[in-house]
Amino acid sequence: MLRLSFVIAILSLVSVCIEASVHQYDGEKFVSKGNAFVVHGGSEGIYSSAPELNESYPGGSFIRFEKVIFRRPMEFSNFSSGSIHAVVFEVDDRKTIGGSAYGGQRAVCCTADLAKLGVCKEGEIIHRPSVDNPGWPQVFGTSFGMDMTETILHPKSIQITKTGMYNVYFIHCDQRLKEAAVDGMTVWKNPTGYLPGRMAPLMKFYGFMSLAFVVLGIFWFSQYARFWKEVLPLQNSITVVITLGMFEMALWYYDYAEFNGSGVRPTSTTVWAVTFGAVKRTVSRLIILIVSMGYGVVRPTLGGLTSKVLLLGGTFFVASEVLELIENVGAVSDHSGKARLFLVLPVAIMDAFFIIWIFTSLSSTLNKLQARKLTAKLDIYRKFTNALAVSVILSVGWICYEIHFKSHDAYNEQWRNAWIIPAFWQVLSFSLLCVICALWAPSQNSMRYAYTSDEAEEFEKDETVALIKSSPLASKDVWSPELGLAERGNGNVEEEKTA
Template identity: 75%
Template sequence: MSSFGVSASAIVVLCLCLIHSIQASQHDYSADKFVSKGNVFVVHGGSEGIYSSNPNINQSSTASADGQSFIRFEKIIFRRPEEFSNFSSGSIHAVVFEVDDRETIGGSAYGGQRAVCCTADLAKLGVCTQGEIIHRPSTNNPGWPKVFGASFGIDELEAKLQPRTIHITKTGMYNVYFMHCDHNLKEVVVEGKTIWKNPTGYLPGRMAPLMNFYGYMSLMFVLLGIFWFSQYARFWREVLALQNCITLVITLGMFEMALWYFDYAEFNETGVRPTGITVWAVTFGAVKRTVARLIILMVSMGYGVVRPTLGGLTSKVLLLGGTFFLASEVLELVENVGTVSDFSGKARLFFVLPVAILDAFFILWIFTSLSATLNKLQARRLLAKLDIYRRFTNALAVAVIVSVGWVCYELYFKSSDVYNERWQKAWIIPAFWQVLSFSLLCVICALWAPSQNSMRYAYSDDSEEFDKDITLTLIKPSPLPSKDVRIPFEVRSTPGGDGTSNGGDVEEDKTE
């Protein structure tokens, strides 16, 4: 059964891979408009962590050979409406810089507000030409930042940026911006693409370690699946409904990890983020997380152990699960589909808050139900079930404590890394949640693995439960004697004062 699951997962993923283009492109610009930022108009062209390439490569080569790192500008065109074409313009610049050199872009006069475009005050100081982009050579990275551009002539509707390849010889977080300082060009749009490449492929630096991570996680799920399905096959007559649900979670996890791996592998190979595979990976992940939370909630309520059904709570449980699935699906789609830049935490607060609130509600309901179930098991003295529920509660408590601690660290990490300078460690944030959920799944599999004693944890009436979990030792009374025991006695008459017999006094001669 595990081999079938793995094979099916691989077939589905390979079929999805075939439907996508293999053109090498990462950042596409489709009539992107310039946005006013202070005294400059900008279009953000992308941000990625890039590892340095071999310093001995041929700098004049534009081939995407293995081991090279570069940013390539292809078919970059600036367009303006015809009604704004009756004048020549200043330059529209492409600015490429490493995050450590961000202070070389822009400046301020007399300690005033920082500006990117040269102001009249800065022009008087002779440090720049008014209306041009302010930039200074980097002291740590000779030849950087890279600034080049194109301008419009009279009646020209297009200004083309010459194709250019910038080789990366220093590891860092690189940024591309298109900028201009002319208010008459506020209707200009940019079209074309830039291609970014690391030495090992087109994956951005922050995402690159995740490909190997999901490969290892796929292997871990396969090993867990082999263990679980072998137990399932051996004791299939003893399988409970709860164990069927765990089987579903393991299968979903195998599909999710395989899909994420192929998503990153395809992206790394071609430079194109495969939307279809990403959507499927997000969907399988959202379904897995929803089913896992519902299973934990139902187990906490004692479903199948101390109660045969959820009764009137079924509709509420399903409503909570459906709402969580929708919120989680939307959040992951916003975070991942089409994402090619190394921005951590791109999702808006509007999408993050519902998932966080629903997760908190799940945790509260789970531990409230667990408390009630533990009290019920203790009151009925169902010792075997009480023991497994206590271990389950301890595992959940540890998971929640670790999760809260990691959330605090994640908030600190993101708030203190405004410019993504720690991009090489950012992959640990999503990887941790996958490891934590897998660890909790392994604990649940260990506690409820199919076995010949599985049915002892199934629901039955109270009298049967009492007989199963408690053994009474009765002290057998001594047997009664088989023969009658006769007690002879003799009645003696004592003469009364009137010469008659006294029948009231009796003297017994007892013999055992």
């Protein structure tokens, strides 16, 4: 119940702050940054729509300011203020904002020393024209008159003629406007729609993945219907995973398509897509774990391990669901927050625990199958182990690449390639699912891999013998009744082997 309450709390939190390419500001307070007061209005990758730049994205790209209002309390309205500016710049031009006096600390607002040099007016924002991008950065603003509690930033639409990562900041330098706040919205549009540039390729990707799951589903369900009398419990579980995957990919595609058309992310669709994905990942890991333990193939139950497996699965689902909700619901820009890294740790730790437990169980199962010379099951388990090993190696390599990618892209300048990172994990997961489907596809020989009571008895004998052999009483120099019984038991086992 505690976990359920926590998830509901997260859902209720993000449901009231859904923002996307339509960035809404509801009383955002200015924060002191150096010698300036700042509100971050958003950061997104935008593709150019200028035909002279030979861009392959027809349509219009723009950032539009709509009904942006600055407010201050009545008790702080007895003076005429300095300007409150809207600053729009491309990430390559970030050094054109701010300056320093005599090599000192960089400042956004013009200081007395810089004003003496005649390079700016004291109390105003320092900015210089971009050498590579004429007309940028764009700076415009408004100010409070005497006794005014609000002032409106005139509507403005800025055409984007250069592909890049664009930033919007609201900045003022007046110490007396500490209590000022921002209301209104900005609309960001790419040539193909309202999806942020980093996310735009993912709509086509999820369309492709939806088709891939349909093809896999057709193969699997046709085999399932053809040999339904030979179906194993494991194959029923694989059917569930394929069904969840089909729903997940379809929901993600619909989510991105609606987001692209309206500029506002559909909350309910996103939550459902995230939930189906979290359930699919949890069920997939649990299936791999219990298969590695030999469930349904060499043992009928998990015994005392059932509660531990379910506990690990439930905890992983909660952690994964919360992480994905924070990552996808209420995301407002292409600039990812560092605070989200904290939520990655529990998921990463449990993934590592899954991997250790899976390979430990696989090693034990393979040894037992080899000892009993169950060649058909041994062969399929070896292929399964190889596929898992390859996927783990690829995962580790990709994690290293992802760390390198993010650590060397502090300003999201590589935003056009960022979609590849989440896409890789979907492709890897789908590929492993295809391998499992190929290994355990329903067929007329499915029962060759099913659990039989005779094999279970043999496995239990092996486990008993292993426990007896590891007993500290088993010494060549000390005899006891328990040791005599153990030796007799071992003799019986050897006689059975000979027979």
